[in-house]
Amino acid sequence: MDFARPLPEYLIKRYQGWRATTYSENKGWYRRLADEGQRPRAMVISCCDSRVHVTAIFGADSGEFFIHRNVANLVPPYEPDGDHHGTSAAVEYAVCSLKVSHVIVLGHSGCGGVQGCYDMCEGKAPELEEKTSFVGRWMDILRPGYEALDTGDDSVRVAELEKRAVLVSLENLWTFPFVREAVEGGTLSLHGLWTHIGEGGLEAFDPASKRFMPV
């Protein structure tokens, strides 16, 4: 472990500033959160992309959202095979232990993971097809979304695939017995969103029209 390094100074400074202001002014709430444990109302599944910040968009306070972030905001299908499933573990913990009331899947424009999936499915990214490519194997989850795309321009199809990533994740969530049970029991609802980074836009999947509509 001699490879670990000290934290860059500017991050230490910023942290100390946060502690002296935000923490200090909200100490009571942080202590209560620590003493009583978290009780988030929603789980958000979003992308690791540095431009996507669900806490900013939704003005979230500490303790509000249980947030899982992975490449391309994907949920794999229910596969209780004894392997490590980080996303499924997060969903299980949120729904069964924390009993969140909402699971929100948030996709976004310009997603590098989705672009990689598209290129791979088009046969233009052989390196992603290799067994050893973690990104490639992860993006396999989105292959059914690619298969369902309409024909058209690449840029239109990629944007469409970003929204399909949200829908595939919702569909896969539905394959988890405990998710289905909670939804059918009226204690959980599922939501699909997609944000346009450059425009600051937000669209929500509307089950009536089966389309994403600006909120």
Add this chain to the structure above:
Amino acid sequence: MDFARPLPEYLIKRYQGWRATTYSENKGWYRRLADEGQRPRAMVISCCDSRVHVTAIFGADSGEFFIHRNVANLVPPYEPDGDHHGTSAAVEYAVCSLKVSHVIVLGHSGCGGVQGCYDMCEGKAPELEEKTSFVGRWMDILRPGYEALDTGDDSVRVAELEKRAVLVSLENLWTFPFVREAVEGGTLSLHGLWTHIGEGGLEAFDPASKRFMPV
């Protein structure tokens, strides 16, 4: 997909407020991030826990950190077996595609995932030992951390295990050939942190003393 639901009104309101203020005042930066793509300087691996917010602690702007969040901020060992590995995909994308300069693993106090692991290893959580428990199978990654604990009070050992979760993740990161290569090539550094939620504290792993020290 008729199970999807509209977004709660209060979240729509908050989003609209964000768009009219933060987005509007920083439109140029968001557009540039959208046009030029992200170029984050660091990847952060933290817990899904709703009380942990790395962007707040470090005063981060949109575009600064590529953030992966899973239960207990764990990184599994390098296993290129062709399965879906969400965490490994995020690490691969950050290091190989985005070429981040830092990977920061951030643990925290009161971690429910770590507590579950501890209970499971102590034989007190049989439900987590079942093959179908996603949380249990995910927390198996931390078993070597449990084995290395000193004897003592449960509460001390659980807090110690939270820090071990950071160290196990760092050790597992080291098993990824591309991580090791980047570190040895001088383009990447690894950092281990642990935050005390109630006290707003932050400790960093110090490779010299092999201990976590307050920053």
Add this chain to the structure above:
Amino acid sequence: MDFARPLPEYLIKRYQGWRATTYSENKGWYRRLADEGQRPRAMVISCCDSRVHVTAIFGADSGEFFIHRNVANLVPPYEPDGDHHGTSAAVEYAVCSLKVSHVIVLGHSGCGGVQGCYDMCEGKAPELEEKTSFVGRWMDILRPGYEALDTGDDSVRVAELEKRAVLVSLENLWTFPFVREAVEGGTLSLHGLWTHIGEGGLEAFDPASKRFMPV
């Protein structure tokens, strides 16, 4: 060039300390900045005054701010006359080449340049009125700000003139076609700040009330 002298030893020592710590711990980031070039999100125009440090105030890391510093943080009007215009060159480079998203003009209390301008306009600094006075001719840029001052105590008027220096610069920025185009195109925003050195205060120009307000 035999007039050049070696660097004072204490500066060499400090540099060597920085290289062995800050540089060494962030080597990957510095190399990446060197390889990929800078991509600052903002330009800051501040005073040369040794007491003004925008990187400290804003916890900035290497690569975040493109910083131009001159006497009294002034921007002259747009004058493409073929002469050397250092400030205009910096603005042009920031806006047209780097495409920064923000230009922040930062004034400060106790500004010697502003005091000189005030004294000169009051007829109390004849040496600054001479054609050969670079400081005097530079501070001519602020004369319109002096003309617009209310009557009152000298100390109040000087402090007011420091804030006028920020406003005059913003107005002059607006005379640059490429600045105006970027602002109107939604890719750039302009901001006016003034910092009180002794109190560590920061005020921002509020376009609604047309006053500087504490942030």
Add this chain to the structure above:
Amino acid sequence: MDFARPLPEYLIKRYQGWRATTYSENKGWYRRLADEGQRPRAMVISCCDSRVHVTAIFGADSGEFFIHRNVANLVPPYEPDGDHHGTSAAVEYAVCSLKVSHVIVLGHSGCGGVQGCYDMCEGKAPELEEKTSFVGRWMDILRPGYEALDTGDDSVRVAELEKRAVLVSLENLWTFPFVREAVEGGTLSLHGLWTHIGEGGLEAFDPASKRFMPV
């Protein structure tokens, strides 16, 4: 002035953090600096480039360095023609009013302004040759440096030109009567430096060998 915008929230947060920590812990010093005025020991002339931070490299405290930053760290020749000369004003203020003991010109690797000058002189950047190009006209100051380059590879010549930018500035400083007088009177010394951003290197001009040598 209705075009001015509020400061981005993350910068406000960071500022507030700075005030609650760094400022608060050093309040006495800041107040004294405000009451007694600055008394910097050196003037530094460096580039606006976001990757160059003289305060970091030299561990400078508030009040130590009077810093002028412009594109490519250039000083024009002495031209007391009554026009606005921002750099000359800064030099005059530092030497005549503040009576600094050192003027340090700091160049750096990967300088965009120097690269532009090189391309322009090679006839490959016609847009920089236009009268209306502020960057082009500013970089004209460095043309004598280009003329003095040895033949060779472009990349070697550009790096050489970065160092020439430091030397041209030193030579131009020497044309200012008050600079020469202070140097000859033994109250001022001039220094030339060049920093390699990616390697964290620092070289100083050595008048004996007439070369830049690592410090």
